[in-house]
Amino acid sequence: MQKVKTTIQNWVKEAGEQVCACRDRKQGFDAEVNALAARALENILALPESRFDAAGADGLFGEKISLWRETGARDFVERRRPQACPGLPRDFCCDIEGLDVQQVLIYNGCVAGARGKNLLFPEQTAQLGDKPCVCRLSDLEATPSHRAKLAPFFEAAEKGLHTEKKHVSVRSTADFAQGGPDIGREEQKWLNRALSEDTLLIYLPEGCRLEKPLQIVSLNHSEKPVFVATHCWILLEKGASMHLVQCTDSHPQAEVFAEGLVEMRLAADAQLEYIRMQNVGDRCKVFHQLDAHLERASRLVTHFMTLNGGLTQNKVEINLTEPEARADVFGLYLQDKKQQVSNDIKINHTAPRTYSRELFKGVLDDAARAFFKGHVFVHPQALQTEAYQNNRNLLVSPKAQANAKPYLEIYADDVQCNHGVTVGQLDEDALFYMRCRGIPAEAARRLLMRAYADEILKEVGVEALRGWLDSLVRKRFNGQLQACQDCVLACPERTC
Amino acid sequence: MLLEIKDLKASINGKQILKGVNLNVNRGEIHAIMGPNGNGKSTLASVIAGKEMFKVDGGQVRYKDKNLFDLNVEERACEGIFLGFQYPVEIPGVSITSFMRAAVNEQRKYKGLDPMDAFAFMKYMEEKQALVGMTDKLANRSVNEGFSGGEKKKNEIFQMAMLQPELAILDETDSGLDIDALRIVAGGVNKLANKDNAIIVITHYQRLLDYIVPDFVHVLADGKIVKTGTKELAKELEEKGYDWLKDHDSGK
Numbered sequence: 001m002q003k004v005k006t007t008i009q010n011w012v013k014e015a016g017e018q019v020c021a022c023r024d025r026k027q028g029f030d031a032e033v034n035a036l037a038a039r040a041l042e043n044i045l046a047l048p049e050s051r052f053d054a055a056g057a058d059g060l061f062g063e064k065i066s067l068w069r070e071t072g073a074r075d076f077v078e079r080r081r082p083q084a085c086p087g088l089p090r091d092f093c094c095d096i097e098g099l100d101v102q103q104v105l106i107y108n109g110c111v112a113g114a115r116g117k118n119l120l121f122p123e124q125t126a127q128l129g130d131k132p133c134v135c136r137l138s139d140l141e142a143t144p145s146h147r148a149k150l151a152p153f154f155e156a157a158e159k160g161l162h163t164e165k166k167h168v169s170v171r172s173t174a175d176f177a178q179g180g181p182d183i184g185r186e187e188q189k190w191l192n193r194a195l196s197e198d199t200l201l202i203y204l205p206e207g208c209r210l211e212k213p214l215q216i217v218s219l220n221h222s223e224k225p226v227f228v229a230t231h232c233w234i235l236l237e238k239g240a241s242m243h244l245v246q247c248t249d250s251h252p253q254a255e256v257f258a259e260g261l262v263e264m265r266l267a268a269d270a271q272l273e274y275i276r277m278q279n280v281g282d283r284c285k286v287f288h289q290l291d292a293h294l295e296r297a298s299r300l301v302t303h304f305m306t307l308n309g310g311l312t313q314n315k316v317e318i319n320l321t322e323p324e325a326r327a328d329v330f331g332l333y334l335q336d337k338k339q340q341v342s343n344d345i346k347i348n349h350t351a352p353r354t355y356s357r358e359l360f361k362g363v364l365d366d367a368a369r370a371f372f373k374g375h376v377f378v379h380p381q382a383l384q385t386e387a388y389q390n391n392r393n394l395l396v397s398p399k400a401q402a403n404a405k406p407y408l409e410i411y412a413d414d415v416q417c418n419h420g421v422t423v424g425q426l427d428e429d430a431l432f433y434m435r436c437r438g439i440p441a442e443a444a445r446r447l448l449m450r451a452y453a454d455e456i457l458k459e460v461g462v463e464a465l466r467g468w469l470d471s472l473v474r475k476r477f478n479g480q481l482q483a484c485q486d487c488v489l490a491c492p493e494r495t496c
Numbered sequence: 497m498l499l500e501i502k503d504l505k506a507s508i509n510g511k512q513i514l515k516g517v518n519l520n521v522n523r524g525e526i527h528a529i530m531g532p533n534g535n536g537k538s539t540l541a542s543v544i545a546g547k548e549m550f551k552v553d554g555g556q557v558r559y560k561d562k563n564l565f566d567l568n569v570e571e572r573a574c575e576g577i578f579l580g581f582q583y584p585v586e587i588p589g590v591s592i593t594s595f596m597r598a599a600v601n602e603q604r605k606y607k608g609l610d611p612m613d614a615f616a617f618m619k620y621m622e623e624k625q626a627l628v629g630m631t632d633k634l635a636n637r638s639v640n641e642g643f644s645g646g647e648k649k650k651n652e653i654f655q656m657a658m659l660q661p662e663l664a665i666l667d668e669t670d671s672g673l674d675i676d677a678l679r680i681v682a683g684g685v686n687k688l689a690n691k692d693n694a695i696i697v698i699t700h701y702q703r704l705l706d707y708i709v710p711d712f713v714h715v716l717a718d719g720k721i722v723k724t725g726t727k728e729l730a731k732e733l734e735e736k737g738y739d740w741l742k743d744h745d746s747g748k
């Protein structure tokens with residue numbers, strides 16, 4: 001138990017030292033960044049002892065769910081933090097064919113690119129003004145206007161000290177705290193804030209429409225077991241819009257535990273399409289969290305694309321805090337061997353006329369397992385809310401397993417909500433029909449699986465992105481594990 | 497001989513359906529199979545196509561001088577056997593175009609040919625669409641999904657045109673077609689028929705045989721071919737029904 005605590009403490013210290021070594025500026029948000037980490041650590045250390053118990057049923061790494069038992073604290077303490085600000089593999093590139101994107105690279109949790117600059121326009125200084133900006137939080141000058149813009153993020157990070165008593169009471173209501181903070185989510189956020197070196201900031205000013213999609217590539221590579229945390233803030237001002245693709249990739253042989261937290265705020269009328277691509281080796285674990293706040297008539301469309309990975313967890317919380325806010329949450333997971341995936345989606349409707357739609361589809365082969373937990377909360381004031389939740393699974397092998405726990409918690413009248421879960425197999429009649437036309441059984445199976453995935457892919461807004469995802473999905477079904485073919489990471493004989 | 501069926505017996509879930517079918521089909525011939533509902537016509541077609549659900553209990557089927565049962569479903573298709581389904585299957589999410597591209601190219605691969613390039617394929621497809629009067633709109637939809645009964649049958653003939661089989665078995669392709677569609681579809685089949693291939697049409701209606709004129713008409717009843725004749729037999733059946741055959745048989 002003590003070991004988990006000291007590991008976290010040591011890593012926070014290490015991360016802090018690395019950050020200081022990298023920075024040469026004095027005016028930045030360094031103090032706040034450090035305070036944020038310190039606060040998070042404080043919160044973690046105040047957790048009940050049982051949360052640090054690797055053998056117990058109730059651990060910090062979700063040991064309660066048998067699915068995660070093997071990722072537990074025991075695995076965690078045996079890891080290392082990766083080297084400080086490592087160089088990128090020199091010939092790394094990640095082209096999305098036929099698509100012009102702007103790219104930001106994060107290598108083993110460390111943001112690449114010039115210090116103090118706007119990574120979108122390298123000649124400009126990082127600042128949250130009238131231009132879009134992507135930068136490290138520590139590169140931003142700590143001016144009053146910057147502080148004001150980022151205040152909601154800092155406030156969220158300040159919150160959440162739970163006493164032991166509170167903690168227990170939260171858990172006793174079957175994980176669901178009537179729309180209040182969920183301890184399981186909170187503690188994972190703290191862990192991320194405490195252990196990530198820096199925060200990547202994505203900012204769009206009022207009315208700004210970013211034409212080119214932005215791609216954030218989180219590259220993870222280590223042959224020794226490491227723990228990598230990345231933290232990201234996204235702020236879209238009134239009426240701003242963009243397409244964001246965030247890819248988490250690794251070498252097929254890598255042993256990385258990639259923990260990621262994305263916090264986003266969409267002001268009125270803002271629009272964000274957010275694609276989360278997870279395509280890592282079988283020995284990697286990915287724990288991703290998304291926390292979003294949507295203001296009046298803003299719109300968020302997310303796609304969680306879990307193409308490959310030993311163990312993947314998506315924890316999503318979307319708060320529709322003002323009228324007409326709208327979220328579409330799509331997910332596609334393609335798992336085989338002994339891979340496991342969990343999607344845990346919570347949507348809080350706290351204002352009238354808000355809308356949410358969830359559609360998660362999965363194809364599970366071999367002995368793969370999937371877990372879906374969807375929780376829709378409708379506040380008494382959230383009248384005329386619409387919420388749809390759907391999880392569908394295709395089991396293509398007798399050993400594959402899907403578990404689903406849909407949950408609607410509705411305190412308002414005059415709402416439209418529904419949920420559904422299906423678990424099915426490939427249509428034997430369709431297979432026979434296709435084989436009758438000369439298509440071999442294996443190819444026919446793949447065609448059907450792709451068709452199944454298509455319902456999610458067709459929701460992707462940018463055509464070129466859709467084509468790119470489609471080709472990745474196709475390759476995945478063709479048995480090409482690491483789908484990014486041209487990437488240096490995809491050729492095991494090459495060492496980065 | 498293209499197809500030679502000898503004393504074929506087949507069952508499903510222990511229930512015997514085919515009880516000794518004998519049938520010979522040569523290239524260049526058109527055969528019609530008629531017979532009362534539930535007597536094994538579709539079963540015969542499924543067994544030839546290779547549906548594993550049916551168990552072959554006895555007899556022989558030779559196709560192009562090979563033992564048909566040595567080939568799996570897709571190999572039979574690649575060897576030129578085409579089954580036009582009585583109830584075509586819906587495949588949500590797979591467009592007719594991608595379905596046919598896969599089928600055509602898989603069959604080409606089997607024959608050692610390179611896949612058709614996208615441009616040539618589109619041209620080829622347009623040509624065959626015209627043959628059965630299929631619109632582009634339909635071709636871009638998912639296979640049979642939400643198609644009307646007649647559209648599904650047109651789609652079967654379209655696929656036959658695309659794949660140019662050596663042996664086509666059309667199971668009640670005429671049912672559900674309106675008068676114009678029947679003429680178009682039958683016209684399509686006639687254009688596809690030549691001296692190197694053979695067609696077996698399964699039908700309940702003599703009307704189809706006015707358009708697709710068969711060389712032989714067979715009656716399949718109670719799992720056997722009980723009578724074979726010319727197209728005149730179809731006319732006789734239309735007038736007298738099948739009971740007459742039973743009487744005829746039992747009177748024998």
Ligand SMILES: Nc1ncnc2c1ncn2[C@@H]1O[C@H](COP(=O)(O)OP(=O)(O)OP(=O)(O)O)[C@@H](O)[C@H]1O
Nearest residue numbers: 508509513531532533534535536537538539540582
């Ligand atoms: N999957 C199945 N399970 C059980 N019985 C079946 C199955 N498929 C067919 N049969 C039975 O086999 C028999 C023959 O059916 P088949 O479809 O071959 O008849 P058919 O001559 O084509 O009839 P129709 O003219 O109505 O199309 C019927 O009694 C039918 O109920």
Ligand SMILES: [Mg+2]
Nearest residue numbers: 537538582667
């Ligand atoms: Mg039939």
